[in-house]
Amino acid sequence: MKLHERTAHDLLDLLKDGQTTPAEIHRSVLGQINEHDDKVHAYLRVNPAESADYSGTQPIPIAIKDNMCMEDLETTCASQILKGFRSPYDATVIRKLKESGAVLIGNTNMDEFAFGSSTENSSSGVTRNPWGLDRVPGGSSGGSAAAVAANEAIWAIGSDTGGSIRQPAAFCGVVGLKPTYGRVSRYGLIAFASSLDQIGPFTKDVTDSALLLNIIAGHDPLDSTSADVPVPDYTRALVNDVKGLKIGMPREYFVDGMDPEVKAAIEQVKTVLQDKGATFVDVSLPHTEYAVATYYIVGTAEASSNLARFDGVQYGQRRRPAETRKNPLVDMYEETRDAGFGPETKRRIILGTYSLSSGYYDAYYLRALKVRTLIKNDLEKAFEQVDAIITPTSPTTAFKIGERSADPLAMYLSDIFTIPANLSGMPAVSMPCGFSGEGLPIGLQIVTKAFDEEMLFRVAYTYEQNTDWHTKRVEL
Amino acid sequence: MTTGSQTEFETVIGLEVHVQLSTQTKMFCGCRNVFGSAPNTNVCPVCMGLPGSLPVVNREALRYAVRIGLALNCEINRYIKFDRKNYYYPDCPKNYQISQFDMPICYGGHLHIPVGDGQLKKIGITRAHLEEDAGKLVHAEDASLVDFNRTGTPLLEIVSEPDLRDPQEAYDYLQNLKLAISYLDVSDCDMEKGSLRCDANVSIRPAGSTAFGTKTELKNMNSFKAVRAALEYEISRQHKVVLAGEEVIQETRLWDENKLRTASMRSKEEAHDYRYFPDPDLVPFTLADSEIEAARTALPELPEAKFQRFLKDYALTEYDAGIIIQDRGMADFFESCAGIFDDYKKICNWLNGSVLQAINERKTTIAQLDISPEKLTDLIKKVDDGTISNLVAKDVFLKMLDSGKDASAIIEEEGLAQVSDEGELEGIVDALVTDNPQVVEQIQSGQEKAIGFLVGQAMKKTQGKANPKMIRELITRRLSNG
Numbered sequence: 001m002k003l004h005e006r007t008a009h010d011l012l013d014l015l016k017d018g019q020t021t022p023a024e025i026h027r028s029v030l031g032q033i034n035e036h037d038d039k040v041h042a043y044l045r046v047n048p049a050e051s052a053d054y055s056g057t058q059p060i061p062i063a064i065k066d067n068m069c070m071e072d073l074e075t076t077c078a079s080q081i082l083k084g085f086r087s088p089y090d091a092t093v094i095r096k097l098k099e100s101g102a103v104l105i106g107n108t109n110m111d112e113f114a115f116g117s118s119t120e121n122s123s124s125g126v127t128r129n130p131w132g133l134d135r136v137p138g139g140s141s142g143g144s145a146a147a148v149a150a151n152e153a154i155w156a157i158g159s160d161t162g163g164s165i166r167q168p169a170a171f172c173g174v175v176g177l178k179p180t181y182g183r184v185s186r187y188g189l190i191a192f193a194s195s196l197d198q199i200g201p202f203t204k205d206v207t208d209s210a211l212l213l214n215i216i217a218g219h220d221p222l223d224s225t226s227a228d229v230p231v232p233d234y235t236r237a238l239v240n241d242v243k244g245l246k247i248g249m250p251r252e253y254f255v256d257g258m259d260p261e262v263k264a265a266i267e268q269v270k271t272v273l274q275d276k277g278a279t280f281v282d283v284s285l286p287h288t289e290y291a292v293a294t295y296y297i298v299g300t301a302e303a304s305s306n307l308a309r310f311d312g313v314q315y316g317q318r319r320r321p322a323e324t325r326k327n328p329l330v331d332m333y334e335e336t337r338d339a340g341f342g343p344e345t346k347r348r349i350i351l352g353t354y355s356l357s358s359g360y361y362d363a364y365y366l367r368a369l370k371v372r373t374l375i376k377n378d379l380e381k382a383f384e385q386v387d388a389i390i391t392p393t394s395p396t397t398a399f400k401i402g403e404r405s406a407d408p409l410a411m412y413l414s415d416i417f418t419i420p421a422n423l424s425g426m427p428a429v430s431m432p433c434g435f436s437g438e439g440l441p442i443g444l445q446i447v448t449k450a451f452d453e454e455m456l457f458r459v460a461y462t463y464e465q466n467t468d469w470h471t472k473r474v475e476l
Numbered sequence: 477m478t479t480g481s482q483t484e485f486e487t488v489i490g491l492e493v494h495v496q497l498s499t500q501t502k503m504f505c506g507c508r509n510v511f512g513s514a515p516n517t518n519v520c521p522v523c524m525g526l527p528g529s530l531p532v533v534n535r536e537a538l539r540y541a542v543r544i545g546l547a548l549n550c551e552i553n554r555y556i557k558f559d560r561k562n563y564y565y566p567d568c569p570k571n572y573q574i575s576q577f578d579m580p581i582c583y584g585g586h587l588h589i590p591v592g593d594g595q596l597k598k599i600g601i602t603r604a605h606l607e608e609d610a611g612k613l614v615h616a617e618d619a620s621l622v623d624f625n626r627t628g629t630p631l632l633e634i635v636s637e638p639d640l641r642d643p644q645e646a647y648d649y650l651q652n653l654k655l656a657i658s659y660l661d662v663s664d665c666d667m668e669k670g671s672l673r674c675d676a677n678v679s680i681r682p683a684g685s686t687a688f689g690t691k692t693e694l695k696n697m698n699s700f701k702a703v704r705a706a707l708e709y710e711i712s713r714q715h716k717v718v719l720a721g722e723e724v725i726q727e728t729r730l731w732d733e734n735k736l737r738t739a740s741m742r743s744k745e746e747a748h749d750y751r752y753f754p755d756p757d758l759v760p761f762t763l764a765d766s767e768i769e770a771a772r773t774a775l776p777e778l779p780e781a782k783f784q785r786f787l788k789d790y791a792l793t794e795y796d797a798g799i800i801i802q803d804r805g806m807a808d809f810f811e812s813c814a815g816i817f818d819d820y821k822k823i824c825n826w827l828n829g830s831v832l833q834a835i836n837e838r839k840t841t842i843a844q845l846d847i848s849p850e851k852l853t854d855l856i857k858k859v860d861d862g863t864i865s866n867l868v869a870k871d872v873f874l875k876m877l878d879s880g881k882d883a884s885a886i887i888e889e890e891g892l893a894q895v896s897d898e899g900e901l902e903g904i905v906d907a908l909v910t911d912n913p914q915v916v917e918q919i920q921s922g923q924e925k926a927i928g929f930l931v932g933q934a935m936k937k938t939q940g941k942a943n944p945k946m947i948r949e950l951i952t953r954r955l956s957n958g
Contacts, residue, residue: 069528082527089521091528188528195756223530224758302756305560308571309525313622333564356562356751365753 003028004151005473008060008208011154015059022059025154026052026103029061033105033152036476041127042137042147045073046106056101058215063153065144066107067114068199069188070094073104077190078122079112081340082316091188092220093157093199100215105153108143112342113307114164114192116140117414120405121344128401129171130474131440135398138168141202145172148202149474155212156202161192162295163393163418165200166430170393170443173432173472175203175460178418179213180450181425182227185220191306193299194225196422205470206431206460210234213453229451237454240465243277247459248386252288253417259396265434265442266392272466273390273459283382283389287374288420292412294375295419297355297368304352307345312336347408376424383449388459391417393430393443417445427453429460432469441469484683485718487711488691489640489676490602491703493653495632495663496609496671497540502628503608504531504574509630511669515614515623523608523628525569530757533558537630538581538763540662541606542771544632545582547656547778548601552768553581557760558606562751566622567611575633577752580605587636587656588780589648594794599649600637607631626670638677638688643707650674650700655779659804667699674703679724680714689714690724694738696731706731710738782807790820799828805842806832812849822856830873846880847873855883868892868940894943898950901942904934905950919955927951 003011003025014020030049037043044066051072064070067077069087076082090098097104111121119127119142127142129135130150137146141158145168148156158165160178169176177200184199191197201212214235219228249270254263270280311333312318319335321328341349355364382389394414404411421428426447433444444463448455464470502509505522521529538556545552559577585601609629614621634653640646654665654672664671674697679689694710697703709731714724729738754760777785779801786797786807801807806827813823831852835842855876859869864887875886887893895901908930909916918926927948934947 069526075527077527085527087521087526087528089526089529187530190527191757193756222532224532225530225756301753305562305572305751305753308562308564309527309569311564311566311571313566314524314569315526329566353751356753358749358751361751361753 001473002151004032004154006154007204008058008154009211011060012058022054022103023052025059026054026061029105029151029153032150036150037152039128039133039476040130040146040150040152041125042108042143042150042152043105044076044078044107044109044124044143047072047104052103054101054103056099058100059103060154061103061105062097063105063108063144063147063156064094065141065156065158066110067159067190067192068094068157069190070104073107075107075190077113078110078124079310079340079342079345080123080317081310081312081337085316087188089188092185092222093216094188096216096218097157102215108141108147108156110143111140112345113190113303114140114159114161115303115344115348117163117167117411118399118401118404119143119168120401121342123342126401129398129440130476131173132398132438134400135440136171136401138171138394138398140164140168141176142168142171144202145169145174145176148172148174148204150476151473155204155208157199157212157216158202159189159192159197159199160418160422161196161198161299162422163415165202166393166418166428166443166445167415169202169430170432170445171398171441173435173441173469173474175201175206175209175429175431175470177201177203177209177213177429177453177456178421178427179217179453180227180427181422182225182229183427183451183453184213184216185218185223185226187220187222187226191302193302194306195302196295196299198422206429206457206464207235207238209429209460210238210457227451232454234453234457237457238461239458240462241276242273242459242462245278245388245459246281246386247273247278248281248283248382248389250283250285250288250382250389250391252285253391257395258392259436261434261436262392262395262397262442266390266444269390269433269444269463272463276462276466278459281386283386285375285378285382285420287371287378288416290371291375291419291423292416294368294371295415295423296351296412297364298372298423300348300352301356301365301368302352304349304356307341307349310337310340312340316340344408372423375420379420379424379426379447380449387448387455389447390459391445391447393417393445397436397438397440397442421447424450426450427456429456431460431464432472433463433467434469435472485680485715486683486685487642487678487680488638488688489643489646489678489707490638491636491640491646491649492675492677493634493636493650494609494673495544495634495657495665497537497630497632498661498663498671499534499536499540499630501534501536503534503537503606503630504628507628511664511671513625515621516625519624519627523569524624525571525627531574531755533758534630537606539767539771540630540660541581541604541632542763542768543660543662543775544634544657545585545604546768546772546775547660548582548585548587548604548634548653550582550585550601550604552763553579553583554763554765554768555579555760556581556763558755558758559752560755561607563748565610566620567613567627569611569624569627573607573610574755574758575607575752576605587649587652589645589652591645597639597645599639599645602635602637604632604634607633643704643711646676646707647700647704650703652779654700655802659776659778674700676703676707678707678710678714680711680718690726692724692726692738693728694731695728695741696733698733702731702733705736706738709736713738776804779804786810790814792820792824796821796824796828799832800824803842809842809849813853816849817853817856819856819860822860823853826852826856830870834874834877846877851876851882858883858887862896862943862945863887863893865894865935865940865944867935868894892941895938895941896943896946898946901934901946901950904937904942905930905947905954908933909951909954916955919951
């Protein structure tokens with residue numbers, strides 16, 4: 001296996017044994033990017049090799065989604081409005097990665113401001129799924145998922161607001177973890193929806209996921225929403241044993257419209273875990289059908305306010321109106337935002353502004369907050385009965401580029417399985433659990449209760465140790 | 477609608493006062509909270525609203541707000557929640573202000589104002605909520621510049637009930653509000669520096685009516701006097717509008733200090749929809765009862781109570797006590813003096829006279845003046861025991877301030893002690909009687925006031941060192957002896 005195809009824990013072992021060097025690993029990854037990224041387009045920009053520092057303890061090449069502030073490169077959220085923006089500070093996650101000795105390869109493509117499920121909403125072109133170049137990689141962290149799947153990074157960082165790590169992980173056949181809300185600091189993550197956003201790792205296997213979470217997790221005094229809860233060593237939770245565990249498959253999730261191949265793959269997961277001693281319990285999440293609507297109200301409301309700061313005054317792209325229409329200031333705001341934002345971003349700002357407006361607030365935003373509580377209660381009740389819940393990550397495998405871009409609602413509905421974990425704050429992971437007849441990866445989602453990432457890793461690791469999906473590497 | 481010149485109107489005024497809290501750091505970041513630095517030097521990603529930055533509540537600001545709330549007899553909300561107020565303006569870098577919407581930290585308080593004859597009127601305080609201040613726009617010829625130093629300064633907005641009935645009441649409310657806050661060490665309360673700002677809501681209605689008239693909101697007043705003047709102007713403007721059979725329009729009006737008038741800024745139709753919603757970056761939390769009780773226990777004696785106590789304990793006049801309590805430092809100084817020397821009236825005269833004058837002239841505070849209660853009472857005693865005259869004492873006082881020396885040293889060094897030697901003074905009186913036969917005649921004919929002239933002459937001759945009391949006695953004795 002080539003160096004860039006290996007996992008981080010594998011490479012760390014090789015480094016320890018003196019069988020390779022950080023520079024060699026870095027060169028191997030950069031070589032892969034040079035060779036294949038013109039096809040995949042996972043990266044928006046790549047750090048020059050000569051700037052790398054290999055002196056840290058874990059000098060593993062990592063890709064960063066383009067919505068985390070770092071001093072080294074521009075941070076644009078794949079938007080024209082932030083073109084040229086160079087943050088004067090590092091996000092807490094970036095600081096922690098640097099402290100671990102990580103080699104930051106570059107910034108990956110994404111849906112503009114993380115608005116999307118396909119990475120087609122990037123202002124810098126689409127990213128292609130390494131398992132089928134005519135397919136989307138999923139989104140919004142499609143670039144990070146594709147980079148890891150294409151072996152253009154050993155591992156990567158993404159953000160997940162409604163499934164933006166897990167769904168692209170599923171589409172690209174890698175492991176994508178959304179930790180518990182508050183587990184990883186959001187300081188320096190350019191916010192989409194502050195109460196839903198969470199940073200997490202993309203990796204080639206579950207062990208790497210635990211290793212990378214070890215690096216980035218922890219309380220941050222700069223983020224009031226980060227939890228002051230002790231961080232365990234997650235690698236200790238990597239136990240190949242689910243004996244006696246109760247696992248739920250919510251009956252509301254297995255309804256019409258699900259791809260039969262996806263359904264069959266999840267049934268297979270059940271068999272594997274049962275063989276290892278887990279018991280399956282029927283659970284109900286009765287408010288599931290409201291999750292998508294709730295998410296798109298809460299998420300867009302917060303986004304409409306979070307994105308207000310992109311106005312051309314301090315940073316990013318500013319338009320200078322040629323003539324005065326309303327007044328010079330308002331004209332500047334309007335033209336800057338009109339030119340700088342893409343159509344999906346505008347759509348979400350308008351939706352969110354509407355639901356917060358006087359006269360609509362109670363009917364939309366306030367009601368959505370109430371339903372959000374019901375959805376959370378559903379999950380909490382389910383976790384009184386079970387240790388983990390398993391579902392497909394997405395009802396389908398990766399769809400074709402352009403296939404759904406004309407129908408935003410169909411695109412929104414594909415987030416149905418991933419959204420509840422964001423609304424409830426609970427941790428969830430997506431990992432490969434098979435391939436479709438067309439050779440496209442299928443994703444398994446595991447959800448556990450808040451701050452129980454250890455249970456998540458235990459179930460995921462057991463499944464992984466008893467299957468070999470994680471050993472598959474794509475041929476580009 | 478009631479018209480006609482005989483219609484009596486009642487005025488209804490409510491005030492919104494913004495107080496900048498003098499915490500060490502800003503409301504949501506660690507930047508220094510100071511006034512007067514070079515533009516954009518006390519800034520960081522958080523107060524500049526840079527992408528990805530997040531706010532963290534300054535606990536000191538909460539404590540300050542609780543302190544003010546308790547001093548204004550408010551209830552304190554244990555549940556601390558912040559909301560976003562969304563609006564676009566370049567001095568607001570996030571294009572939303574973090575504020576408190578439906579759960580202000582303080583609510584339901586009151587403040588007293590004097591309404592004559594020692595009577596007090598209770599003015600309700602609806603609420604006081606915490607928020608962050610905006611930056612400052614500087615308009616150059618072809619561009620506008622933003623200074624973000626002020627952005628994120630903790631502000632407490634104190635909203636009164638519409639209980640004020642005329643501009644003077646509004647003025648008195650502001651005076652007493654500022655006075656109460658100044659006792660708490662939580663704000664400079666300096667309108668010139670903008671650490672205290674006031675907007676006024678005003679409407680008129682036919683006397684006896686309980687419904688409110690249409691209000692206007694007045695902004696841009698830079699002093700309490702300006703608030704009073706703006707209200708006077710606006711009330712008379714509203715009278716004219718109503719008497720002309722027209723309706724007052726609900727709008728924001730700006731006070732023009734030069735033209736002494738208000739002018740329309742924006743009407744209700746143009747009013748913002750601020751789209752308030754809970755700030756998801758700040759998780760609500762609860763203040764412990766113990767924290768609030770500790771703040772209550774730590775409250776100093778407030779001006780109103782101090783005023784009453786000074787009347788009672790020191791038998792001061794309302795006028796004297798009213799001046800002394802205007803400054804907590806001065807009131808404390810008074811009490812220290814009163815513990816050493818028991819002529820409270822004399823202490824008061826000194827404090828409200830020479831001391832206050834020196835403070836004003838030197839633009840300083842009692843604490844910074846080089847004078848202690850011991851030194852001042854020592855000086856007053858020197859007048860009392862006849863060592864120096866009151867006139868000389870004022871001069872000695874200024875010399876004490878400049879040199880830091882005590883009164884005895886200055887009197888000794890400069891030979892300022894009064895001449896109380898009877899022989900020496902008799903000589904002076906003899907000369908005066910001889911030199912001023914006409915005055916002597918006047919005195920002898922019963923015009924006792926003329927004695928004062930001779931005393932004055934004696935003081936002049938001795939450069940103020942003659943003991944005026946003795947001089948007067950000597951003159952009286954001499955003339956009555958024929």
